[in-house]
Structure formats: structure tokens, C-alpha cells
Amino acid sequence: MKALVTGGAGFIGSHLVDHLVAEGLDVVVVDNLSMGDLHNIKHQDEVTVYVEDVRNEKFMQQLLQEEQPDYIYFLAAVASVADSIERPAETHSVNQTAVFNMLEYIRKTALPIKQFLFTSSAAVYGNLPELPKKEDSRVDPLSPYAIDKYATERFVLAYGELYDLPTVCVRFFNVYGPGQNPSSPYSGVLSILTDCLKNNKAFTLYGDGSQTRDFVYVEDVIQALWLITKSDTSHEVFNIANGNEASLTSIIETYETVTGQKLQVKMAPGRDGEVKRSVANIGKLVKLGYTTKWSLEAGLSKYWEGA
Ligand code: UD2
Known part of the structure; x- marks a missing residue:
């Protein structure tokens, strides 16, 4: 089994890469090192790393053809609400267009994947009063970042339903x-x-x-991501948090x-x-066997x- 992790040299991505290697998967990383660092990856010698930008559409298409990953974890992002307010066009090109282009390529070429996991954010919920946030709570994305994350979730889920792709979204709360x-x-x-x-x-x-x-330790986040992969879930959204x-x-x-x-x-x-x-509210994840450690x-x- 092979996994592609975009943003795999970043904070959460590198922990995921180490876990996937430990689980025996072949792992391919794409990261432009804008925030990431290859030293974050413990098992660097066991991983194929491409230092590239996910916005390089030609490169990404070639990579998918050559590597034929079973699992795709899309973690590459400009991960900041404030940054998206400073640079809305640039953050949009990473946080939405790059993901959309990949989905479209997978659809057009009928690339056989087992799961496409998109990492969204608690930012989609905005400031509405209902708490704790459930996956089906109302959303109110307030910033370019939150709008991109929410709109991309909808693309990911719609592509899943309309073209029968095994897609899933997670909403990270505050990971540390x-x-x-x-x-x-x-x-x-x-x-x-x-x-x-x-x-x-x-x-x-x-x-x-x-x-x-809601601060969640990165090891619990990796536990959650792996449970979602193992469960073969599709067309769902999961909060990832501590609760x-x-x-x-x-x-x-x-x-x-x-x-x-x-x-x-x-x-x-x-x-x-x-x-x-x-x-x-982390009930949905708990049903998959998640326990905050x-x-x-x-x-x-x-x-x-x-x-
Ligand atoms: C987090 C995510 C973001 C998005 C959002 C969803 C991170 C880094 N960012 O943004 O990607 O998913 O959640 O709501 O996890 N603060 C200070 N001083 C500082 C830095 C931050 O007071 O030097 C405050 C900040 O104003 C905020 C809180 O600390 O109220 C947390 O800030 P953050 O940037 O860690 O995360 P957040 O929740 O804005």
C-alpha cells in the first residue's frame, strides 16, 4: 500500500508520515517547505520526498500517474486565518485550487484510490453560538481561510458522491x-x-x-487519522479534537x-x-474507536x- 502525503514535512504531516511508515506503508511526500522542514520526518530515508508546490498542476498529475498512491492525505495548506486575510488570493490557490485540481485529475483519469482525505478546519463553524460543534452543526465561515476550507470540503464530498470517489474530510481543531x-x-x-x-x-x-x-495533542490527531483510514469511511466529515x-x-x-x-x-x-x-463534539470519532490519550x-x- 502506498500513501501520498501533501504537506508531509509540515507539523502534522510529518507525524502522519512517521506513523504510516511504522504501519508498513510506502510513503511519498510533497512539500514546498514553506513551513515544513524535512528534519521533521524521522524516517526520512524510508520516504520518497518531492520538494514541490502542490499548485504545480503538471507536476502533481505526473506524480499521481507515476506513484499511483492508494491513500492520499491532503495536508498542504496555508494554515492561518490571519494569513488568509493578508493574502487571500495566494492562500486560495493553495487551500482550494490545488485540491480541486487533484480531485478533477483523479476523476478524469479514474485513478484507483482507496481514500482521499482532505484536512479542513474548525474555522468553518465560525462564531455561531451552538457549542460543542458537531459535524452537522451550522457553519459560518468568516475568513478567506474558512471559506476555502468549507467550499473545498463541499467539493471533496460532492466529488465523492457524484463520481463515486472514496473521499472524506476532517476538521482539525487546535493541534499542538x-x-x-x-x-x-x-x-x-x-x-x-x-x-x-x-x-x-x-x-x-x-x-x-x-x-x-479545543487543543488536541498531535499524537491523538494521528490516532484519529489512522482510524479513519482503517475504517474505510467515505463521504463523511469528522471533527478531530480533544473535546x-x-x-x-x-x-x-x-x-x-x-x-x-x-x-x-x-x-x-x-x-x-x-x-x-x-x-x-467528538462523538463521531469515538464511534470509530477514538480515545483521547x-x-x-x-x-x-x-x-x-x-x-
Ligand atoms: C487555528 C488554526 C487555523 C484554523 C483555526 C480554526 C493553528 C496554527 N491555526 O487558528 O489553521 O484551523 O484554528 O478556528 O492551529 N494568539 C495570541 N498570540 C499569539 C498567537 C495566537 O494571543 O502570538 C491567540 C490567537 O489570537 C487565538 C489563539 O491564540 O485567539 C489561538 O491562535 P492560533 O493561531 O494558535 O489558532 P487559531 O485558533 O487562530
């Missing part, structure tokens, strides 16, 4: 853990917090800290306790397009140890 790049202002908040605590830098807190998120809501202020306090460090905080206005509260405290301790 080793390998998350803290270098961009748009990086995940826990990678930035870790960098600030380690290197005694001031942390900029956007808003009043009462915004909530717990925590305010940013409480997360900072927990991290200070775990590390025994005190964070310097600079206050700044909240970011545009931001979601105020976010927490998932990492509480926030355990995940943060482990992350800090390796940082």
Missing part, C-alpha cells in the same frame, strides 16, 4: 505538539508560547484571553504550572476574523520536555 514551527506570527499559539517561555521572550496576547479553543474547551488565559496558566516558568505578556487588540469560542497537562508536559 513537537515539530510545530513557531517562526511565523501566524504559527500555532502553543508553539509561540513554548518559544517565549524557553527563550524568555514576551508573548503578545491578542484580545483579552477569554477566547477559547475540551479552555480559555487562552487558562492555557497560559496551565503551561506556567507545567513548566514552572513565568510568562511576560504584552496585550494587543484581538485579531480580525477570529473565532471567540471553539470546542468540538493526552490531556492538556500531559500533552504540554511532553511537548515541553522535548522542546
Whole structure:
């Protein structure tokens, strides 16, 4: 069995690649290294890596023909709400057009795949009051990022239904853990917090800290992705989260306790397009056998140890 992972040198992608190798799959990675790093992949020598942009349509088509993957995990993305507001056209070309082009090529050439998994985001739910978010909760995508993710989900599911392709979508909530790049202002908040605590830098807190998120440790995310692959599920959407809501202020306090460090905080206005509260209902994933193995405290301790 062969798997193609786009964004496979990135934070979540590289953990997935390591898992797939450990499960005995042949793994092919495409990554343009815009946020990823080949060193993130532990089993680099066992993986075929192409340093390329998923927007290179010709290249992607040739790759699919040559490699004939059974499983495709589409993780390549500009993974930031704020970045999509700064650069809507460019983020659209990655977050939607590249995925669409691949689906279209698979359809036209009737490429025999076992599963096409698209990684979407909790951002699709927006700021509607229903909590926790279920996969069939109403959506209200507020930013170019969220709109692209939602519209692409619909393409992925419609292609699945209309052309009988085995497609599935997942909505990541806030994923954290080793390998998350803290270098961009748009990086995940826990990678930035870790960098600030380690290197005694001031942390900029956007808003009043009462915004909530559902943080899930990357190993639980990989558990979820693998369960979805093994279940042979098609035409479904799954939340991938921990199922717990925590305010940013409480997360900072927990991290200070775990590390025994005190964070310097600079206050700044909240970011545009931001979601105020976010927490998932993970019942659908639990039905596949998912159990969260990492509480926030355990995940943060482990992350800090390796940082
Ligand atoms: C996450 C995902 C994003 C999308 C979204 C869905 C990451 C990196 N991004 O965005 O791809 O799926 O969820 O809702 O996981 N913050 C600070 N200071 C900082 C950085 C962040 O206060 O230096 C705040 C930020 O304003 C937000 C919270 O921390 O309220 C989490 O920010 P984030 O960028 O880690 O993730 P989020 O939820 O905006």
C-alpha cells in the first residue's frame, strides 16, 4: 500500500508520515517547505520526498500517474486565518485550487484510490453560538481561510458522491505538539508560547484571553487519522479534537504550572476574523474507536520536555 502525503514535512504531516511508515506503508511526500522542514520526518530515508508546490498542476498529475498512491492525505495548506486575510488570493490557490485540481485529475483519469482525505478546519463553524460543534452543526465561515476550507470540503464530498470517489474530510481543531514551527506570527499559539517561555521572550496576547479553543495533542490527531483510514469511511466529515474547551488565559496558566516558568505578556487588540469560542463534539470519532490519550497537562508536559 502506498500513501501520498501533501504537506508531509509540515507539523502534522510529518507525524502522519512517521506513523504510516511504522504501519508498513510506502510513503511519498510533497512539500514546498514553506513551513515544513524535512528534519521533521524521522524516517526520512524510508520516504520518497518531492520538494514541490502542490499548485504545480503538471507536476502533481505526473506524480499521481507515476506513484499511483492508494491513500492520499491532503495536508498542504496555508494554515492561518490571519494569513488568509493578508493574502487571500495566494492562500486560495493553495487551500482550494490545488485540491480541486487533484480531485478533477483523479476523476478524469479514474485513478484507483482507496481514500482521499482532505484536512479542513474548525474555522468553518465560525462564531455561531451552538457549542460543542458537531459535524452537522451550522457553519459560518468568516475568513478567506474558512471559506476555502468549507467550499473545498463541499467539493471533496460532492466529488465523492457524484463520481463515486472514496473521499472524506476532517476538521482539525487546535493541534499542538513537537515539530510545530513557531517562526511565523501566524504559527500555532502553543508553539509561540513554548518559544517565549524557553527563550524568555514576551508573548503578545491578542484580545483579552477569554477566547477559547479545543487543543488536541498531535499524537491523538494521528490516532484519529489512522482510524479513519482503517475504517474505510467515505463521504463523511469528522471533527478531530480533544473535546475540551479552555480559555487562552487558562492555557497560559496551565503551561506556567507545567513548566514552572513565568510568562511576560504584552496585550494587543484581538485579531480580525477570529473565532471567540471553539470546542468540538467528538462523538463521531469515538464511534470509530477514538480515545483521547493526552490531556492538556500531559500533552504540554511532553511537548515541553522535548522542546
Ligand atoms: C487555528 C488554526 C487555523 C484554523 C483555526 C480554526 C493553528 C496554527 N491555526 O487558528 O489553521 O484551523 O484554528 O478556528 O492551529 N494568539 C495570541 N498570540 C499569539 C498567537 C495566537 O494571543 O502570538 C491567540 C490567537 O489570537 C487565538 C489563539 O491564540 O485567539 C489561538 O491562535 P492560533 O493561531 O494558535 O489558532 P487559531 O485558533 O487562530
